[in-house]
Amino acid sequence: MTATREIQFREALREAMSEEMRRDERIFLIGEEVAQYNGAYKVSQGMLDEFGPKRIIDSPISENGFAGMGIAAAMYGLRPIVEFMSWSFSLVAADQILNNAPKMLYMSGGQWGCPIVFRGNDGAGGQLGSTHSWCVEGLYSNVPGVKIVIPSNPYDAKGLLKTAIRDDDPVFFLESERMLGDKGHVPEEEYTIPFGQAELRRGSWDQPADCTLVSFGRPVNFCLDAADELLKEGITCHVLDMRTIRPLDMESVVRSLKQTGRLVVVDQCWPFASVASEVITQTCERAFDYLDHQPLRVNSDDVPTPYAKALEAAYLPNKGKIIGAVKKTMGLL
Numbered sequence: 451m452t453a454t455r456e457i458q459f460r461e462a463l464r465e466a467m468s469e470e471m472r473r474d475e476r477i478f479l480i481g482e483e484v485a486q487y488n489g490a491y492k493v494s495q496g497m498l499d500e501f502g503p504k505r506i507i508d509s510p511i512s513e514n515g516f517a518g519m520g521i522a523a524a525m526y527g528l529r530p531i532v533e534f535m536s537w538s539f540s541l542v543a544a545d546q547i548l549n550n551a552p553k554m555l556y557m558s559g560g561q562w563g564c565p566i567v568f569r570g571n572d573g574a575g576g577q578l579g580s581t582h583s584w585c586v587e588g589l590y591s592n593v594p595g596v597k598i599v600i601p602s603n604p605y606d607a608k609g610l611l612k613t614a615i616r617d618d619d620p621v622f623f624l625e626s627e628r629m630l631g632d633k634g635h636v637p638e639e640e641y642t643i644p645f646g647q648a649e650l651r652r653g654s655w656d657q658p659a660d661c662t663l664v665s666f667g668r669p670v671n672f673c674l675d676a677a678d679e680l681l682k683e684g685i686t687c688h689v690l691d692m693r694t695i696r697p698l699d700m701e702s703v704v705r706s707l708k709q710t711g712r713l714v715v716v717d718q719c720w721p722f723a724s725v726a727s728e729v730i731t732q733t734c735e736r737a738f739d740y741l742d743h744q745p746l747r748v749n750s751d752d753v754p755t756p757y758a759k760a761l762e763a764a765y766l767p768n769k770g771k772i773i774g775a776v777k778k779t780m781g782l783l
Contacts, residue, residue: 454635460493462604462636463569463625466611467494467531469640471501474529477615480507480516481533481570490535491571491630517543517568521551524566524620531615534570537624538584551620552595567614569623572600573668573718574762576628580754588719590622591696591728597645598696600624602670604634606693609643616642626668646697652677652689655705659686661776662706664729665716666692669767673716676772687776695725703729704737711742712779716767721749743779748772 457465471477478501479494485508488495498506509516513534520530534540540547547568554564574583591598597619601607607625614621651674653659660680663673670691677687688706692699707713713733717726726747733745751765777783 453638455638456633456635457604458630459604459607459625459632459634460491460630462608462634463493463611464495464497465636466608466615468497468500470612470615471497471505476527477529477531478505478507478523479531479533480509480520482509482511482535484508484533489533491627493630494533513539513543514546517546518550520566521546521554521564524551524564525554525562529565529615531567531569534568536575536578536582536584537570537572537586538582540568540570540586541584547620547622548590548593552593555619556595563618564620565618567611567617567621567623569611569614569625571627572624573626574628574750574755574766575626577757577759577762579757583755585719585750586622587624587695588717588724591725592723595620596696597621597694598624599645599694600667601693602629602665602667602691604632605636606643606649606691608636609641610645610693613642613645617645624667629668643693645694646699648693648699648702649691650688650702650706651691652687653706653709655709658709659688660710661685661712661714661779662688662690662703662710663714663716663772663776664690664692664703664706666695666725667718669716669718672767672769673772676769676776679769680773680776685776685780698728698732700729700732700736703733704740707733707737707740711740712776713741713745714748714772714775714779715745716748716772718750718767720752721747722752724749743781746775746779748775
């Protein structure tokens with residue numbers, strides 16, 4: 451039996467980066483406050499002491515500048531990890547990360563790749579206002595050439611980040627500030643998690659259930675809470691954690707749907723042209739005949755993120771909204 455230990459989400463990220471930096475001297479970390487301050491959220495705590503200022507690099511407050519420098523470094527053989535304090539701030543580097551990094555291999559005819567990881571906090575961090583609460587996955591997943599990873603727990607965070615750092619393509623790694631203190635068990639031994647393989651968090655592949663809940667990142671935990679609450683009423687759910695949305699494991703969605711006949715997609719992006727919209731579209735294209743009810747989505751409300759604590763909680767996907775959607779697919783509401 452594999453030995454495990456309980457660590458925080460932020461520790462899982464730190465271990466992934468540190469282990470990979472010990473393995474490969476081409477890897478470095480750059481971003482605002484990652485070095486002297488030990489990271490704005492203490493993800494990189496202690497890494498400057500171990501790896502030194504040439505590999506743990508404090509940058510100016512210029513996302514466009516240090517993102518572009520990271521891309522250039524990746525093109526010339528290094529393997530950068532670029533930390534955005536918030537993915538909201540990545541918008542000022544959009545030309546670099548969306549117009550350059552994903553297209554480099556294609557436009558150079560295979561001469562230059564871009565093995566780079568952009569990581570940082572995504573989504574509402576807790577009363578940070580609308581301009582600091584972007585969920586960028588709905589916007590950025592539209593761009594071919596990038597891989598997008600959104601872990602929901604420390605185990606996945608470590609295994610997926612190690613895979614991201616080893617990948618030869620640009621990877622956007624989206625974390626949640628609200629989850630950095632979450633604890634979970636990770637193996638003592640080294641491991642990685644392949645992209646494009648969803649994980650069934652509730653239910654069994656060979657057991658029927660009443661509804662499939664599909665989600666990724668922090669809302670997976672809302673789905674688990676909702677599934678536990680629904681079970682008290684005799685309603686069973688599959689909870690499918692996508693882990694990555696580029697690539698998107700639609701085969702697992704269809705496999706679960708064959709056991710349930712009902713689908714609810716929970717996504718903290720705004721509803722219009724969201725990841726949930728894509729999942730539902732592909733479900734209808736691939737598995738329409740297995741649906742016993744129209745698929746439903748639970749998104750953040752289609753308004754700028756509120757600042758007030760109660761309004762922000764009501765704006766985001768939550769257990770109550772998910773329970774209501776499941777019951778609606780069953781004709782109970």
